[in-house]
Amino acid sequence: MLIHISRELLVKAIQHVYKAVSNNGRGSMISVINILVQNEWIFISGTGTSLAVQYKVCTSDSKVRIFNQGSITCQANYLYEISRKLVDDIVIIEVIEQRILYITSGSTQVRLNGMLHTDIPFFSQNKYQQTTNQFIVPCNLLVPMIKQVAGVASTTDAKPVFMGVCLEIQGSQLTMIATDGVVRMARCSIPIENDAGWTGISIIPATSLIDIAKMLTNDGFTDVVIELNHYEIRFMTPNLLIKSAVIEGLYPSTRNLVPHIHVSEVVLDNISFRQLLDRVSVLAGYHLVTMQISEGRLTLLSNTAEIGGISDELDLKEQSGENFSITINGKFLISTLRCVNEDYIRIRFTGSRSPILLLPVREERDWLFLLTPVLTKSS
Amino acid sequence: MLIHISRELLVKAIQHVYKAVSNNGRGSMISVINILVQNEWIFISGTGTSLAVQYKVCTSDSKVRIFNQGSITCQANYLYEISRKLVDDIVIIEVIEQRILYITSGSTQVRLNGMLHTDIPFFSQNKYQQTTNQFIVPCNLLVPMIKQVAGVASTTDAKPVFMGVCLEIQGSQLTMIATDGVVRMARCSIPIENDAGWTGISIIPATSLIDIAKMLTNDGFTDVVIELNHYEIRFMTPNLLIKSAVIEGLYPSTRNLVPHIHVSEVVLDNISFRQLLDRVSVLAGYHLVTMQISEGRLTLLSNTAEIGGISDELDLKEQSGENFSITINGKFLISTLRCVNEDYIRIRFTGSRSPILLLPVREERDWLFLLTPVLTKSS
Structure with a gap:
């Protein structure tokens, strides 16, 4: 692998991904970030306890040049700290020997040991298939809605569905509902850009949704494409792909409350x-x-x-x-x-x-x- | 007790004092702040584990009016939080029944239970006597010197003197020395404004000295008067009186290092x-x-x-x-x-x-x- 990338772009990509993986601190898994250079794309990905995030950069972007393809996985915190502290505008990222990442920027030379990542559930480029359950909402409505609703969800796992936020899609409307099951309930609806024409329901962990709101705030894009299936939910902008697990179970009706x-x-x-x-x-x-x-x-x-x-x-x-x-x-x-x-x-x-x-x-x-x-x- | 005081002045005084008492969190003692109105002065005082701070305000200041004298002692954190959250410019502080403090500001009315404070070692106004071991240094030299030296002191109590900073007064020069006793040693000297004409030495806990530097930074006065005796050190500006315990013991010579x-x-x-x-x-x-x-x-x-x-x-x-x-x-x-x-x-x-x-x-x-x-x- 050999690429030249602008420091600004590298830092932005790693920061986005790091937000998802750094939550791993709660668990015992080591947080890792994978860099994959394939065809005309650089994919920077990380997986947290219930979130997976991928930031992609195309060579059509003038801030990046690809010389050689390849892939490497490194400990997330070191990659994050190093990228933040580089000073030169251009960063050269290279994998010469297997599993050793070389970063060169100005006078700074970094050698970072990589890791085996066969057992880390990254985004598979091949298996990724579009589902039809897709809709588009504006970021400037979605992010405030998440902030307003997600904080209400329960933080104790006595009833797991209450730790999630319930998403309801009904034609041209997206509704989010959260409750702690005892004292509070919050509900908020926003219009869907392209009338979905279908109904669907999904329960997303509230903590993941709060992290997703933070990533979308910094991303700078106006619309986000959301895709649902029984196992996961995906949030997509031109550069960012965020995947979250869903909580299995039946969300109780809150209408009668x-x-x-x-x-x-x-x-x-x-x-x-x-x-x-x-x-x-x-x-x-x-x-x-x-x-x-x-x-x-x-x-x-x-x-x-x-x-x-x-x-x-x-x-x-x-x-x-x-x-x-x-x-x-x-x-x-x-x-x-x-x-x-x-x-x-x-x-x-x-x-x-x-x-x-x-x-x-x-x-x-x-x-x-x-x-x-x-x-x-x-x- | 009945006084009118500007919110700005009250908040400033309580913040100064709170810096000292909030360190009590380390110990088990309840942090308290005392308000004493005597003659033409309002004294706001607090005592921490090794620091005592008093902020005084005179009626000659147009921002304060005294109607009745008195004294009350309250839990520091409540007084601090309340004062920060008041919105009206004028604050009325009143003690009607014994040990109940009433604070009125705009539409806000607060009733705060006071405490007995017979056993809290406050500044005694009567016993305070000036010693001759006094000198003056400019704040803009003293504060950077403390910051540069005090962080080097040891944080473990294996040898208590190394947890302190050694102050040496030699005629027209003030020197501070700190070492962790193993790896680091820092020394710094600044001129004394009025040639002290005497030599003296004192060891001040480094943590207290760091807190003192913070208080002096915010105080806005240019000179600070320092007074030394065998038991304590006092730092004085027109509004502020800070008293710190000293560490007993002999500070080893660092010249040969x-x-x-x-x-x-x-x-x-x-x-x-x-x-x-x-x-x-x-x-x-x-x-x-x-x-x-x-x-x-x-x-x-x-x-x-x-x-x-x-x-x-x-x-x-x-x-x-x-x-x-x-x-x-x-x-x-x-x-x-x-x-x-x-x-x-x-x-x-x-x-x-x-x-x-x-x-x-x-x-x-x-x-x-x-x-x-x-x-x-x-x-």
């Missing part, structure tokens, strides 16, 4: 509300916070017998229905408000022992966040 | 050298790096049998004496180069089994860093 009638409804400023919540939650370790709605004002209260208490208030933008008071887990609400990209949000109160609902104010947005109250002595 | 003759001497660019070292050390986990000086060039090499090797080179600015090769611990050298505020540095080679010396190029600077080589098979 959402109350259809409400007692009160208020509209308030998203950022002011979040800052207020953050301030009031300080003493209670971000747990119990009481929301009181009364005559156009929201008062937040938090009290602990040992430490003390805080109260603060905010004018509502709109209020309809009766005054109410409810105690919720402030931490769960803050983490969702952080990911909601809206100026104003709508909160529906459905009863003192029923969940509150957060909804968008703008009609073109389609999302929902449900939070079950904490039952206190007074409720 | 420094070789007086050298075989070779080179001058090189500080930043380029550090970046080169950083790059070459990547594979070896920042440990063994070989420096080769030959015909006006420095080559750095690092090799491990399992992972691979890196080499890179740099043109020297000057070279006198013979070519040489020496293997050192790259991590120790990088951490010192990061703290040395010089464009160029001088390296003296004193023999293949003797330490290398780092020195300033500019004559007005007075510092030294000594690093013992790692003995390899070839040396």
Whole structure:
């Protein structure tokens, strides 16, 4: 193998792939990155516990020249650290003896021992077949949707499907649903660019989906092609191919969780509300916070017998229905408000022992966040 | 107690004090901050494991008004978090019932339970007496000196004096010395503003000194008054009083450690050298790096049998004496180069089994860093 590649492009490719493999730190497998030069393409790939990522570069890109084909697999962290620290614009990557990678850039000369990789499940170029279950969504809608929904999924493996995010494709709409199975549920829908004309469902590990959102954010492409089958899901941009395992199982219906009638409804400023919540939650370790709605004002209260208490208030933008008071887990609400990209949000109160609902104010947005109250002595 | 204080001033004072007390996390003591309003002064104080800090504000400052005197002690972390999250410019601090602190700022109302503080060793206003062992140094010389020297001190308590930094006052010169007792020694001298006219010596815990440097950096004052006695050292600016315990014991003489003759001497660019070292050390986990000086060039090499090797080179600015090769611990050298505020540095080679010396190029600077080589098979 012998290639010349621009440092910038090499660093970008390795960083993308490293995001997936570095999660292996959680397990015991050694993280590796494979570089494969085949025909007119350079494929840089890595496999994590539930993610596989491949970044491809074509010789039509002026920043790369291929002289000799070949393949090598190296420990991911060394390749990542070295690539970041190179200073010259051009990097020469060469495999002369078997399993030894030489990197030359300016005055820097690196010799990195490769590894046998027969047992590492990389992307197979030959076996890759397109399925018909394919659709296209814009990155600038997909990434915020993932951020808003995926954080709600459960982090304990008591019920594995709840550690995943449920993707539903229904014709021209993609919906993501996540719940921790106890207190929170989030749902969000976005339009599909090419009407899929089919329905499908898949459960993706929430942690993988969060990593994928990060990779797509940095990739700079506007559209992403998503492909589904029973065993895996693929996200594709012109340079990037990300493959994730899916969680087997049946995702329970969440439609019945959402109350259809409400007692009160208020509209308030998203950022002011979040800052207020953050301030009031300080003493209670971000747990119990009481929301009181009364005559156009929201008062937040938090009290602990040992430490003390805080109260603060905010004018509502709109209020309809009766005054109410409810105690919720402030931490769960803050983490969702952080990911909601809206100026104003709508909160529906459905009863003192029923969940509150957060909804968008703008009609073109389609999302929902449900939070079950904490039952206190007074409720 | 009843005072009005600007949020900005309150946050600044609490942040300064919090730096000292937050180190208590290492121990089991609860970190507390005391607010004392006495005559025309507000004293905000905290005590850590080996540091005590007091920030004082006078009513002559237009940003504060005192209505009632008093004192209260609260848990440091809550006071710190609350003060950071207030939004209104004016903060009202009030103690009505005994041991309950009320903070009001805009619409925010906080009630914070205080604590008994009879057994917490705060600054006693009455017992404080000026000693004659006092001198003045500029902050912009003192802070870099601490950063350059204190990191070299030992982190294990096998020999307690080596966990400290030795301060020597000799007339018009302040010298700091630190060593880990094995591989490294750092020394730095700066002029004293008012010729002290006396000699003195004191050993300050290196971790305390590093915290002090951080506090002085943010304080914004140009000069710091330092006061020494057998039990403690005080650093004073108009608003800040920092007290540190001293380490009892005799600091061994380090004069004999420094070789007086050298075989070779080179001058090189500080930043380029550090970046080169950083790059070459990547594979070896920042440990063994070989420096080769030959015909006006420095080559750095690092090799491990399992992972691979890196080499890179740099043109020297000057070279006198013979070519040489020496293997050192790259991590120790990088951490010192990061703290040395010089464009160029001088390296003296004193023999293949003797330490290398780092020195300033500019004559007005007075510092030294000594690093013992790692003995390899070839040396």
